[in-house]
Amino acid sequence: MKTIEEIYQIREKTRKKLGVDAPASETRIVVGLATCGVASGAKPVYDAFKKAIKENKIKKVTVGQAGCIGMCKFEPLVQVFVPGQPVVTYVNIGADAVSQIIEEHILGGKPVAKYTITQE
Amino acid sequence: MSKNVSSVTSLNDTAFYKNQYRIALRNCGIIDPENIDEYIAYDGYKALIKAYSSMTPQEVIDVIKASGLRGRGGGGFPTGTKWQFTKNSVGDKKFVCCNADEGDPGAFMDRAVMEGDPHAVIEAMTIAGYAIGADQGYVYIRAEYPLAVKRLQIAINQAKEYGLLGKNILNTGYNFDLEIRLGSGAFVCGEETALMNSIEGKRGEPRPRPPFPAVKGLFAKPTVLNNVETYANIAQIILNGAEWFSSMGTVKSKGTKVFALGGKIVNTGLVEIPMGTTLRTIIEEIGGGIPGGKKFKAAQTGGPSGGCIPPEHFDIEIDYDNLIAIGSMMGSGGLIVMDEDNCMVDIAKFFLEFTQEESCGKCTPCRIGTQRLLEYLEKITSGNADMQDLEDMESLCYYIKDNALCGLGQTAPNPVLSTMRYFKDEYLAHVRDKKCPAGVCKKLLKFIITDACKGCTLCAKKCPVGAISGTVKNVHTIDQAKCIKCGVCMESCKFSAIIKG
Structure with a gap:
């Protein structure tokens, strides 16, 4: 059982980790994995990111999940939080896009424009 | 949306998100729903701690009352008043229940909250328990939502591990426990008395009211029952105050409402907008309009209990009372857009079948x-x-x-x-005319070949029942007795010579 004090400590620690108030120390890749995301094929994308990070022994990058972000037609959705940079949202992502995102964005520092939203 | 084609890197920059304001969905798509620490990071359980340490149960109820929050399941009953009635009822045991039996066709707001932010429901129910004097809660959720059930159970387990549920919560001396009850998807079990019967293990049938659940609810004890989305607002109201919440919305409907936007619309999705937003803003700006340049015919709100809103009410400010005044209702938040290809009699029939x-x-x-x-x-x-x-x-x-x-x-x-x-x-x-103007009702539908026919014979080849006859370069005809009204001829005609009549 935690005390109120410990809950506040968890809050501060996790805010740091997630980079809520100040840039985080790690890059986060977050895949939308609610029923809607899973139905449109987000699970293989999540697995592919996990595998790529592990196989390439990439340090300071975590792969996580989130619920529904609300925009059904763009599923599967992936958000990339690079510390100190604006969030990048990738849309309609398949597992085949993962290696390019890892290479150019996560390692190369340049978002892959063709997987972001293009609007008219 | 701007006319120029541009690339945006974040969803937050799209027209879809710019008109939204997220309270109930604040953490959906942001935090990991299976990690309680991330919920805590975004002020999770802070409202519970605030209530326990600096507010009396009556003060909690007063804040909810003053906020003007009304039930998001559809009825729109003031939440604070409901809590007050239950608090005032005499009983040796009281219960807090959550209605997560989202049954309207096309609605998925509650599922999104439970899959994306399950702790928000747990925290709010614990606060409700403190306010009314209950130490036991039940979430009634449909078995058709396996992922929501799984995440909610994980969240309950984590909350218990942290001492945020159970006995002597955070060493404050207060107790509250939570259990999941699965429903089998009967629509009537979303009705409050039927839901309680179902939790009790009885047949899911409604019972006459009064007595209302606040007096005699689950196991004949005073019970508060709120919808998932209602609960999702509670912690934010406690943290930010009643004034903050009631500054949004219309005179009688405060805060925001989540809608599951579907049907003939470009951006299908989950949107949360301040009460009082017009239907036009939702459909044209957030929803991106109707695909294929078709004409808007109606918006259906409230699911099988609601009604269809015609174009002349396109600029109505959406709130509980305005929707009822025009013969529809808020319902739980399904919003289905229809265009000229929808037959309104057929729509009514669809809901009646349901x-x-x-x-x-x-x-x-x-x-x-x-x-x-x-x-x-x-x-x-x-x-x-x-x-x-x-x-x-x-x-x-x-x-x-x-x-x-x-x-x-x-x-x-x-x-x-x-x-x-x-x-x-x-x-x-x-x-009167035995015609379906939208060409949907098959029994009233007739395909007719006009003089624009070039006699290419394509339709005759495509017709699966051989109902079309004619010779090359001569206008063809359809044998109405044989025609099964599948529409293949109309789709395949390169000269638009076939029309619905």
Whole structure:
């Protein structure tokens, strides 16, 4: 059982980790994995990111999940939080896009424009 | 949206998100729902701690009352008042229940909250328990939502591990425990008394009210029952205050509402907008309009209990009372957009088929009434009805509304009444002219080959039943007796020579 004090400590620690108030120390890749995301094929994308990070022994990058972000037609959705940079949202992502995102964005520092939203 | 094609890197920059304001969905898509630490990071359980350490139960209720929060499940009853009634009721044991039996066709707001932010529900129910003096809660959730059930269970386990549920929460001396109860997807179990019967292990049938659940609810004890989205607002109200919440919305409807936007719309999705936003903003700006340049015909809100809103009310500010005034209702938040290709009689029939099948059968007006109503609609859509049938159907609608036992039956005729009110001409076309203007009702549909036919013979080759005859370079004809109205000929014609008549 935690005390109120410990809950506040968890809050501060996790805010740091997630980079809520100040840039985080790690890059986060977050895949939308609610029923809607899973139905449109987000699970293989999540697995592919996990595998790529592990196989390439990439340090300071975590792969996580989130619920529904609300925009059904763009599923599967992936958000990339690079510390100190604006969030990048990738849309309609398949597992085949993962290696390019890892290479150019996560390692190369340049978002892959063709997987972001293009609007008219 | 700007006219220039541009690439945006974050969803937050799209028109879809710019008009939204997220309270209930604040953490959805942001945090990991299976990690309690991330919920805590975004002020999770801070409201509970605030309530426990610096507010009396009455102060909690006063804040919820002052915020103007109303039930998001559809009824729109003031949440604070409901809590007050339950607090005031005498009982040795009280319960807090959550209605997560989201049954409206096309609605998925509650599922999104439970899959994306389950702790928000747990925290709010614990606060409700503190406010009314209950130490036990139940979440009634449909078994068709396996992922939501799984995440909610994980969240409950984590909260117990952290001492945020159970005995002596965070060493404050207060107790509150939470359990999940699975429903089997009966629509009537979203009705509060039927839901409680189902939790008790009885048949999911409504019971007459009064007594209301606040007096005699689950296991005959005073019970608070709120919807998932209602709970999702609670922690934020406690943290930010009643004034903050009531600064959003209209005079009688405060805060925001989540809508599941679907149907003939470019951006299908989950949107949370301040109360008082117009239908036009939702459909044209957030929803991106209707695909294919088609004409907007109606917006359906409130699911099988709601009604259709015609284009003349496109600029209405959406809130509980405005929607009821125009013959629809807020409902749990399904919003289905329809264009010129939708037949309004067929839409009414679709919802009646649903309620007729979901009627539990306990009371006669609903059991037999919905069946009779459906028969009228079938008669109309097959071209066999006369004007007397239309009149009889309308009076049957009012009879069912006045006499059914629970909300399911009392609202079941709404889709018929609202479409008759705004789209009477379509009913008349079906009854008098034996025509379906939208070309949906198959029995009234006729495909006709016009003089634009070049005699290419393509349609005759494509027709699966050989109903089209004609020779090369001569206008073809359709044998109406053989035609099964599949529409393949019309789709395949390169000269647009085939029309619906």
